Amino acid sequence: MSEVLVRFQKGSSLFFKEDILAGSYLHCVDQENEGQFTIDLLDHMGDAGGALEQMFFMIGYLSNNDEEKIKGALASYYVLSKSKSEHDKRLFEKFMKSPFKDL
Numbered sequence: 157m158s159e160v161l162v163r164f165q166k167g168s169s170l171f172f173k174e175d176i177l178a179g180s181y182l183h184c185v186d187q188e189n190e191g192q193f194t195i196d197l198l199d200h201m202g203d204a205g206g207a208l209e210q211m212f213f214m215i216g217y218l219s220n221n222d223e224e225k226i227k228g229a230l231a232s233y234y235v236l237s238k239s240k241s242e243h244d245k246r247l248f249e250k251f252m253k254s255p256f257k258d259l
Contacts, residue, residue, distance in 0.1 A: 179206020181214065191253045 179198070184207050186194040198204050219225040236248040 179203040179209075181207055181210040183207050184211075193252050 179202055183197040183203055184193060184195060186192045186196070195204075198207060215226060215229075219229070236244050236251070239245065239248070
């Protein structure tokens with residue numbers, strides 16, 4: 157069993173601070189602003205590539221590699237991010253917040 161699954165099953169944090177290397181998903185999360193998306197910590201393309209690799213894995217993992225779910229999420233992103241309605245703007249802001257803001 158992988159180390160990540162062992163940690164998850166024991167109920168401890170999925171990520172430990174010392175496990176976060178340059179170019180991780182958490183480099184795209186603003187810890188000071190309620191977990192909003194940011195690129196401020198990505199210093200070079202190596203960081204960006206590492207972060208994208210983790211996010212690509214997370215998308216596949218969370219969607220169970222269901223192509224329709226992934227396409228639906230992408231379509232929702234485009235609709236909500238371009239919408240002029242206040243409801244859609246609030247919904248978009250909610251989804252752009254990270255569930256890992258307190259790591």
